[in-house]
Amino acid sequence: xxxxxxxxxxxxxxxxxxxxxxxxxxxxxxxxxxxxxxxxxxxxxxxxxxxxxxxxxxxxxxxxxxxxxxxxxxxxxxxxxxxxxxxxxxxxxxxxxxxxxxxxxxxxxxxxxxxxxxxxxxxxxxxxxxxxxxxxxxxxxxxxxxxxxxxxxxxxxxxxxxxxxxxxxxxxxxxxxxxxxxxxxxxxxxxxxxxxxxxxxxxxxxxxxxxxxxxxxxxxxxxxxxxxxxxxxxxxxxxxxxxxxxxxxxxxxxxxxxxxxxxxxxxxxxxxxxxxxxxxxxxxxxxxxxxxxxxxxxxxxxxxxx
Amino acid sequence: xxxxxxxxxxxxxxxxxxxxxxxxxxxxxxxxxxxxxxxxxxxxxxxxxxxxxxxxxxxxxxxxxxxxxxxxxxxxxxxxxxxxxxxxxxxxxxxxxxxxxxxxxxxxxxxxxxxxxxxxxxxxxxxxxxxxxxxxxxxxxxxxxxxxxxxxxxxxxxxxxxxxxxxxxxxxxxxxxxxxxxxxxxxxxxxxxxxxxxxxxxxxxxxxxxxxxxxxxxxxxxxxxxxxxxxxxxxxxxxxxxxxxxxxxxxxxxxxxxxxxxxxxxxxxxxxxxxxxxxxxxxxxxxxxxxxxxxxxxxxxxxxxx
Numbered sequence: 175x176x177x178x179x180x181x182x183x184x185x186x187x188x189x190x191x192x193x194x195x196x197x198x199x200x201x202x203x204x205x206x207x208x209x210x211x212x213x214x215x216x217x218x219x220x221x222x223x224x225x226x227x228x229x230x231x232x233x234x235x236x237x238x239x240x241x242x243x244x245x246x247x248x249x250x251x252x253x254x255x256x257x258x259x260x261x262x263x264x265x266x267x268x269x270x271x272x273x274x275x276x277x278x279x280x281x282x283x284x285x286x287x288x289x290x291x292x293x294x295x296x297x298x299x300x301x302x303x304x305x306x307x308x309x310x311x312x313x314x315x316x317x318x319x320x321x322x323x324x325x326x327x328x329x330x331x332x333x334x335x336x337x338x339x340x341x342x343x344x345x346x347x348x349x350x351x352x353x354x355x356x357x358x359x360x361x362x363x364x365x366x367x368x369x370x371x372x373x374x375x376x377x378x379x380x381x382x383x384x385x386x387x388x389x390x391x392x393x394x395x396x397x398x399x400x401x402x403x404x405x406x407x408x409x410x411x412x413x414x415x416x417x418x419x420x421x422x423x424x425x426x427x428x429x430x431x432x433x434x435x436x437x438x439x440x441x442x443x444x445x446x447x448x449x450x451x452x453x454x455x456x457x458x459x460x461x462x463x464x465x466x467x468x469x470x471x472x473x474x475x476x477x478x479x480x
Numbered sequence: 481x482x483x484x485x486x487x488x489x490x491x492x493x494x495x496x497x498x499x500x501x502x503x504x505x506x507x508x509x510x511x512x513x514x515x516x517x518x519x520x521x522x523x524x525x526x527x528x529x530x531x532x533x534x535x536x537x538x539x540x541x542x543x544x545x546x547x548x549x550x551x552x553x554x555x556x557x558x559x560x561x562x563x564x565x566x567x568x569x570x571x572x573x574x575x576x577x578x579x580x581x582x583x584x585x586x587x588x589x590x591x592x593x594x595x596x597x598x599x600x601x602x603x604x605x606x607x608x609x610x611x612x613x614x615x616x617x618x619x620x621x622x623x624x625x626x627x628x629x630x631x632x633x634x635x636x637x638x639x640x641x642x643x644x645x646x647x648x649x650x651x652x653x654x655x656x657x658x659x660x661x662x663x664x665x666x667x668x669x670x671x672x673x674x675x676x677x678x679x680x681x682x683x684x685x686x687x688x689x690x691x692x693x694x695x696x697x698x699x700x701x702x703x704x705x706x707x708x709x710x711x712x713x714x715x716x717x718x719x720x721x722x723x724x725x726x727x728x729x730x731x732x733x734x735x736x737x738x739x740x741x742x743x744x745x746x747x748x749x750x751x752x753x754x755x756x757x758x759x760x761x762x763x764x765x766x767x768x769x770x771x772x773x774x775x776x777x778x779x780x781x782x783x784x785x786x
Contacts, residue, residue, distance in 0.1 A: 334758075336726040338726075415724070418724055421639055422639035450662055
């Protein structure tokens with residue numbers, strides 16, 4: 175049994191899994207566990223699981239001699255953080271779910287609801303790879319692409335909870351159609367799934383982005399071409415981000431960032447080529463891995479206590 | 481002689497002219513005057529004129545029974561507002577000029593230095609067309625294109641004073657080369673000068689953007705095509721802005737906005753077409769005309785007094 179100390183009950187809810195933790199105010203993790211989201215059961219069942227897991231975590235904290243002081247929940251999609259409402263989420267099925275108030279009522283603790291990428295950016299900017307910079311753009315590249323613009327430790331939310339959708343900016347007017355319905359979005363060219371799709375279409379055999387990266391590194395010409403095209407479109411997107419945000423550091427996270435220097439080295443060179451009068455941001459890999467969402471949800475909840 | 485009352489000495493320095501005013505704390509103008517910048521004389525002479533004009537304005541205020549309480553100066557280019565330094569400006573020739581401290585020393589008043597478009601956005605967001613919205617994107621379209629993202633009455637500056645450069649985002653990978661050196665920037669397709677250039681190249685006779693708008697309205701096919709292409713690229717740029725910022729209102733200013741509904745109506749329709757899951761911002765014309773920079777410089781100076 176750990177003695178004393180305050181913790182935040184933190185949940186990062188994704189389309190397939192929930193990362194859950196008890197997080198201390200300094201950002202260290204006292205306990206972590208994972209659960210399946212099973213989104214196919216429908217949004218009401220998912221909400222039920224979220225509340226059950228959160229309540230059990232608060233109980234676990236108390237059993238371990240810790241004091242749960244707040245609850246932070248991160249979800250994907252469009253999130254209205256001011257009202258604490260999950261407005262819209264394609265992969266979890268939320269439509270206007272007042273998750274913050276539901277958690278507050280169930281746990282009897284102050285609660286905060288955040289957007290998964292925005293709180294991930296919050297964590298990377300405060301505790302991770304961007305901690306030396308006041309102006310940070312966190313870009314998560316996985317199935318989709320989304321960003322968080324964090325200034326002085328606070329992530330921009332937007333007027334309707336939808337800021338940071340860098341995956342849906344136009345980079346290739348003649349490019350493939352995006353899941354959102356528009357042609358040429360960054361996400362339709364440079365996401366991990368887009369890279370896998372593109373190679374699969376050209377090579378005729380199912381391949382993931384990680385395999386494309388490995389084959390490109392091994393000198394395979396087709397893989398190298400697909401990888402290069404994705405990196406170039408990504409550099410176009412980041413250059414647009416730099417023109418609008420003018421940050422000191424760009425932190426690249428999500429599954430694709432696991433390619434490491436094979437992604438970051440050519441991306442840095444391509445970004446440099448595109449910047450003229452703008453200062454080049456420091457381009458670095460995310461440092462917190464898939465814990466970022468949980469840590470960020472905890473930070474957001476702690477902010478509400480101040 | 482006006483009786484009593486505090487005013488701010490405000491200057492908006494452009495490549496050709498300086499708009500100058502004594503501005504009351506409520507944003508009304510007690511006195512306005514204009515001077516030539518004569519940038520060809522070199523940056524030192526321009527700085528001299530700025531300080532002379534500011535000092536004379538403070539004297540004029542006192543002679544009129546008013547109390548000058550601060551000085552606000554707006555300049556184009558890259559502006560480090562925190563340090564009060566005009567870092568770089570193509571059309572005035574500034575390189576690392578500590579204008580804020582120079583003005584403070586000369587006038588013996590607290591001073592603030594701002595970026596012309598960012599303070600223009602500040603004024604439009606607080607006093608003008610965006611005054612009902614908490615999240616505003618002000619876009620000035622003239623010789624160039626630049627933006628200011630204003631949230632809760634405060635304009636984003638960026639890590640190096642260069643935020644909001646929406647004119648230099650990629651919209652047409654195969655498009656004309658921009659003055660910045662890169663191909664396909666929004667400014668190279670949709671600025672007033674780009675529209676004039678494009679029509680001139682196709683028609684073979686020198687024409688301004690205002691004339692292109694008039695001819696398009698009169699049903700001339702070539703003018704209509706050039707106008708439509710510019711509006712579509714502009715809509716792509718605004719859609720990118722909405723994806724990243726998620727604002728409630730977009731305020732369009734600068735010379736091109738004088739086209740009124742001939743610009744705003746097709747632009748609104750083209751923007752709507754490009755938004756899928758994002759909420760459509762209110763798209764409106766700027767309300768303060770070319771006084772916005774001066775008013776914004778005054779607001780910025782007043783903010784430093786708080």
